Amino acid sequence: MKIEIGRLKQEPGAVEAFDFLLSPAGGEEDYVLLTPIHVKGTLTNGGNDFRLAGRLEAKVRLACSRCLSPVEQELAVDVEEDYGYEEFAEVDPFIDLGDIAAQIWLTSIPMQVLCRENCKGLCLQCGKDLNEGDCSCPKEEIDPRLAALKDLFHK
Ligand SMILES: [Zn+2]
Numbered sequence: 001m002k003i004e005i006g007r008l009k010q011e012p013g014a015v016e017a018f019d020f021l022l023s024p025a026g027g028e029e030d031y032v033l034l035t036p037i038h039v040k041g042t043l044t045n046g047g048n049d050f051r052l053a054g055r056l057e058a059k060v061r062l063a064c065s066r067c068l069s070p071v072e073q074e075l076a077v078d079v080e081e082d083y084g085y086e087e088f089a090e091v092d093p094f095i096d097l098g099d100i101a102a103q104i105w106l107t108s109i110p111m112q113v114l115c116r117e118n119c120k121g122l123c124l125q126c127g128k129d130l131n132e133g134d135c136s137c138p139k140e141e142i143d144p145r146l147a148a149l150k151d152l153f154h155k
């Protein structure tokens, strides 16, 4: 989405509204976009800088950080940010808000999601999903003090 910046730059208080869909290219590994990113808001000439205010929304699929099962989530990111006049890569007289929105999006993806609040995760030894039931791996939860005693008796 290109916004003409020439007029906006010359007129303090001028507002330019935008509303577009963004489908960033590229192989993201940590998540899958299930919908394009809906970007909506305004760019205002604040007198000394630009004020970007708006919202980014999309549905994504991420992996649960404990059991790795897929989690679908609606993500919404509110943006309110000031940019110096010189901060936009300007190709006179336009700037590409798509690039800026894509960057904001990338830094907003949550790194940690859980499929459920009490997800039990995977067994560290056999890899079984413990939400589906216990595995038969030995549970090594011996109190270190007891372990020391046990050693003593075996000597
Ligand atoms: Zn999980």
Ligand SMILES: [Zn+2]
Pocket: 123, 124, 125, 126, 127, 128, 135, 136, 137
């Ligand atoms: Zn196991």
